[in-house]
């Protein structure tokens with residue numbers, strides 16, 4: 001399984017430790033295309049733009065997104081890039097799991113929460129979770145995933 005993980009970079013790196021937990025768990029299920037999102041040495045300036053350039057980052061990520069079987073987005077720390085990726089993935093009719101921590105005090109955008117119509121078959125599933133249950137939430141989602149893909 002090919003997975004595209006979304007997490008804030010220029011939107012702020014305060015949740016990088018939880019991104020690492022998510023990516024480690026996802027790697028039990030298959031290939032995480034965007035592992036770099038969880039790297040502690042990627043600062044909120046982003047990847048090395050002098051090497052890559054924003055156009056190259058965007059085009060590489062959109063190519064990966066096209067090839068992904070599933071998208072997992074940690075959406076607690078608001079990020080324009082994550083919102084864009086989720087929107088593009090909806091348009092590509094990808095299965096998308098959005099993970100949100102209410103304990104952050106943030107209120108999730110209606111454009112993300114409202115993309116889940118509440119049915120178990122919705123392509124977009126939004127899950128509220130507490131940090132210490134993240135692995136269980138992923139186990140539960142992926143246990144049903146293979147039978148619905």
Ligand SMILES: O=c1[nH]c(=O)n([C@H]2C[C@H](O)[C@@H](COP(=O)(O)O)O2)cc1CO
Pocket residue numbers: 005006007008009010011012034037045046047048057061079080081082085
């Ligand atoms: O350097 C980068 N590399 C990269 O892959 N991204 C992608 C992956 C992340 O899920 C998302 C983060 O967007 P933002 O930087 O707006 O928070 O965009 C974003 C940046 C910087 O915007």
